[in-house]
Amino acid sequence: MKALIIIAAVIVFLILIYLIQPRSRKLFIKNLLKQLFYLFPRYFT
Amino acid sequence: MSDYDVVVIGAGCGGLGIGALLSHQGRKVLVVEQSNLIGGCCSTFEQKGYRIDLGASIIEFPQVIDWCFKRMGTSFFDEVDLVPVDPTFSAMLSDGTKVTYPLSLEETRKEIMRVAPEDVKGWDKYSKKFQGFIDTALDGFFVSPMNNFTDMVKLFAKTPALLKYNSLFFSSYEGVIRKYFKNEKIIESFSFHSFYAGQPPALLPGHFAMLPYAEHAGVYYSKGGMIGIPKGFQKCGEKSGMKIRLNTAVKKILVSKKRVRGVVLEDGTEITSDVVVSNINSRKMYLEMIGEEHLPWLAKAGLKSYTYSMATPMLYLCLNYTPPLEHHHTLMTLPMEKVNNYWFNHYLKGSFPKEQFGILSWTTRSDPSLAPKGHHIIAVTLAPGVYKLKGTTWDQEKPRLKEEIINYLDKTYLPGLKEHIVLAELSTPSDFEKRLRSPEGAIYALRQDLPHSMMFRPAAKSKHVKGLYLVGASTHPGGGVPTVIASAMIGADLIEKYEQ
Numbered sequence: 001m002k003a004l005i006i007i008a009a010v011i012v013f014l015i016l017i018y019l020i021q022p023r024s025r026k027l028f029i030k031n032l033l034k035q036l037f038y039l040f041p042r043y044f045t
Numbered sequence: 046m047s048d049y050d051v052v053v054i055g056a057g058c059g060g061l062g063i064g065a066l067l068s069h070q071g072r073k074v075l076v077v078e079q080s081n082l083i084g085g086c087c088s089t090f091e092q093k094g095y096r097i098d099l100g101a102s103i104i105e106f107p108q109v110i111d112w113c114f115k116r117m118g119t120s121f122f123d124e125v126d127l128v129p130v131d132p133t134f135s136a137m138l139s140d141g142t143k144v145t146y147p148l149s150l151e152e153t154r155k156e157i158m159r160v161a162p163e164d165v166k167g168w169d170k171y172s173k174k175f176q177g178f179i180d181t182a183l184d185g186f187f188v189s190p191m192n193n194f195t196d197m198v199k200l201f202a203k204t205p206a207l208l209k210y211n212s213l214f215f216s217s218y219e220g221v222i223r224k225y226f227k228n229e230k231i232i233e234s235f236s237f238h239s240f241y242a243g244q245p246p247a248l249l250p251g252h253f254a255m256l257p258y259a260e261h262a263g264v265y266y267s268k269g270g271m272i273g274i275p276k277g278f279q280k281c282g283e284k285s286g287m288k289i290r291l292n293t294a295v296k297k298i299l300v301s302k303k304r305v306r307g308v309v310l311e312d313g314t315e316i317t318s319d320v321v322v323s324n325i326n327s328r329k330m331y332l333e334m335i336g337e338e339h340l341p342w343l344a345k346a347g348l349k350s351y352t353y354s355m356a357t358p359m360l361y362l363c364l365n366y367t368p369p370l371e372h373h374h375t376l377m378t379l380p381m382e383k384v385n386n387y388w389f390n391h392y393l394k395g396s397f398p399k400e401q402f403g404i405l406s407w408t409t410r411s412d413p414s415l416a417p418k419g420h421h422i423i424a425v426t427l428a429p430g431v432y433k434l435k436g437t438t439w440d441q442e443k444p445r446l447k448e449e450i451i452n453y454l455d456k457t458y459l460p461g462l463k464e465h466i467v468l469a470e471l472s473t474p475s476d477f478e479k480r481l482r483s484p485e486g487a488i489y490a491l492r493q494d495l496p497h498s499m500m501f502r503p504a505a506k507s508k509h510v511k512g513l514y515l516v517g518a519s520t521h522p523g524g525g526v527p528t529v530i531a532s533a534m535i536g537a538d539l540i541e542k543y544e545q
Contacts, residue, residue, distance in 0.1 A: 024385065027247040028217035035496035041347030042501040043193070044508060045331070 049075045051540070052308050052318040054295045054334075057085025058526055059517035060324030061275050062113055062533030063540075064289075065282030067322075069117045070541060074287045075316065077308070079294035079482055082272070083279060085324075085517075086481065086488055087526050089270025093468060095363045096270045096415040098424050099480075100488060102406035103130055103374060104274065105256070106527035107263050109187065113530050116537075117281045124277035126268035128411045133260035134374040136234035137458060139383075144234045145372070150261050161228030171225035175258040178213065181206045182252070187531045190539060191521040192504035214495065216251035218244070219381055229380060236381040237402060240429060243354040243489040243524060245388035246381050250495050266373060266411040274526065294482075298323075298334045298513070305512040320512045320544050322536060326483055326490045327503040327519035328353070340509055351497060354524060355392070355429040356474030356486035357403075358439075360450055362423045363416065363468035368407060368459055370423075375405040377458055387428060395435030397446065401453055403427045420467065425454070432474045432485035439473035447471040489524025490517065498523065505532065506539045514540055 018029060051067050053060045056078035064076045082088050086100035104110065111121040121127070135145040144160050146153050150172060157168045185204040190196050201207055213221060218239045226232050238256045239246040267273030279289060298321055299306040307317035323330045328351050337345055379387070379402045387398055404426040409416050416422050427450065434442065451469060455462040474486030483490070491497050498521070505520045507513035516536045518524030 022220075024217055024219040024223075024247040027385070027389075028220065031248050032495055035350075035494075038347065038350040039496055039501055041343045041350060042496070043347070044341065044343040045327075045347040045351075045503045 047307065047317040047319055049073050049316065049318045051075070051320040051322060052077065052316055053322040053324060054298075054308065054330075055079075055085065055324030055517065056083040056275065056279075056289060056291070057324050057517055057529065058087050058275050058278065059529035059533050059536075060085075060322065061278035061282060061289075062530045063322055063324075063514075063516050063536045064287050065278045065285070066113070066116060066533060066537035067540060068282045068285035068287035070537070071285075074282065075318075076282075076287065076289045077293040077295055077310070077316075078289065078291050080480065081291050083289065083291070084272045084275035087271050087274055089272035092470075093363070094417050095420070095422055095468065097361045097363070097422055098271045098406070098408055099472075100357070100359070101271050101526050102404070102408060102424050102426075103264050103266055104271075104526050105259055105262075105264055106183070107265055109183065109527040110274070110530050112184075112188070113534055114277070114281065116534070117285075119281060121277070124280060125273045127265040128268055130264040130266055130373045130411060132372050133264045134376055135372050136237075136376040136378050138230055138233050139379050140230075142230055144230065146234075146257070146260070148261060148263070153261065157231060161226075161231050164226045164228045164231050167225040167227065171254075172258060174225075175255045178210050178252065178255055179259060179262070181210065187522050187528065188534050190505050190535050191499040191502075192506055192508070193500055197500060210252065213252040213254070214250050217247050218249035218251055218254050219246035219385070221251035221254035222246065222381075233378050233380050234376070236378050236384045237376050237404065239384075240355070240357075241525065243429075243493045245385050247385045248388075248494050250493075250498065253493075264374075266408065268412050268414075270408075270412075270415060295334065297336075298330070298510075300335060300339050300510055303339070303509070303511055305510055320514065320540060322514045322516055322540075323519075324517040325519075326353075326487065327515050328491065329484050330515075330519075331503070335510060335513075344509055348503070352492045353432070353485040353487035354489035354492050354518070356432055356477055357488050358397075358427045358430040358446075358474060359472045360425040360427060360447070361468070361470045361472065362425065362462070362466060364421045364423065364462070364465045365419070365467050366421070366461065366465040367419075368421055368423055369461070370405060370407050370410070370459075373407055373410045375407070375458070377402050377405065392429055392431050395431055395433055397430055397434065397442075398428050399449070399453070401427055401450060405458060423459075425450075430474050432478075432487075439475040443471055443473055446473075488518075490519040493523050505535050506543065512544065
């Protein structure tokens with residue numbers, strides 16, 4: 001339970017950090033996050 | 046006994062560069078090229094007495110290209126007849142202001158003082174930062190393999206000073222430019238440079254913000270057309286026995302027991318070789334020429350996840366008057382915000398802009414011999430064009446677009462243009478695809494954002510097929526003339542190490 005609370009707090013903190021970024025930084029981060037899933041298979045190319 | 050020690054597929058600058066380097070090592074090298082011209086995107090074709098550059102119209106980072114020639118005991122400046130381009134460029138801003146960037150850093154400082162005195166300090170800091178970055182990164186990051194995590198660790202261990210610049214890789218081009226400059230005019234003047242690496246300012250990694258600064262180390266044009274650069278490699282390679290076959294397309298790369306055995310040409314001829322170097326789009330090469338049956342599922346998933354880089358429609362104009370321009374490179378710019386909006390609201394949604402931005406490359410300014418006496422050539426790099434237009438095709442739109450763009454240029458940057466056109470040819474992404482066999486007309490092969498870079502870009506030494514090496518825009522360090530030549534040096538080093 002404690003671990004879950006810590007994880008949730010970290011996520012909320014990261015979301016808050018994201019929200020205060022300028023628009024261009026948000027676009028940059030969004031582009032990275034959208035492709036995060038592909039990084040693992042791309043490492044094997 | 047194989048026919049050749051090495052077969053290189055594609056005679057772009059990367060393919061010819063590695064071909065020449067390997068011939069110089071004493072290997073028997075054959076370069077096969079599907080078209081009738083060498084150079085790929087860095088090439089020049091002739092039409093009705095005009096010599097027109099296909100894509101690249103200047104080179105930056107001459108020192109990187111020089112390193113490659115130096116490995117063969119000569120120099121870039123001895124092998125290629127180069128014309129210095131000074132000023133490096135001028136930007137025609139959307140409000141009519143002109144900002145010119147001379148080669149001299151001191152003169153550039155004066156220009157910034159004229160346009161935006163409040164940004165002079167920013168310019169000084171920006172220059173210092175990127176001079177440091179270039180000094181640290183150029184001969185490490187750009188000419189070291191980046192095949193896996195170990196390579197990355199080795200690079201940082203060898204060049205710990207690079208850690209100081211880590212934040213650049215995790216910021217956007219726009220973020221870095223805005224950090225140093227506050228005046229919107231200066232920011233706008235740098236807004237198109239991000240497309241030199243194929244991404245809008247908001248998405249391109251921040252280390253590319255070195256591009257406007259790097260031009261001050263020297264920008265050159267190759268006399269006789271940009272094809273002079275691949276011709277320089279051809280000359281060096283042929284001196285050591287390298288052979289080139291034009292109009293020779295490869296259909297398949299032969300693989301058995303997880304090792305390359307050579308290539309099969311489209312006419313069915315087999316050429317055997319224990320080493321094959323691919324200078325073509327790596328996604329296409331792996332999935333179509335090697336075949337999915339030779340790849341593990343993770344690699345297939347990775348390859349299929351890659352997005353091709355942007356394509357760039359080009360308008361080639363041959364004129365019978367002196368155009369009202371001053372310099373070799375004039376950028377038609379829009380505010381950075383608008384450039385980003387174009388990408389997200391038009392490019393990604395399949396439309397092409399009415400309000401153009403891009404580069405006017407007045408090549409006859411640097412070399413009048415490219416056109417008949419008194420005539421001129423301008424190669425116009427237009428806004429990035431997405432391959433799949435919404436509800437239509439490039440072939441359908443081409444005549445209308447050509448007329449629209451000429452009218453636009455006549456009203457804006459090139460008054461009098463319409464009455465002086467001898468020849469005008471619009472090359473669309475679909476034309477690039479046909480001419481260069483580059484999927485979707487991609488000029489940098491794959492996108493160049495962080496998730497398509499370094500160890501997440503296909504490796505220079507294949508991880509699945511022994512004897513297969515990659516050069517060109519598809520592998521680290523990515524697209525651009527000096528960078529693909531850097532990939533040739535990386536590839537030659539790897540072959541020297543692993544293929545005795």
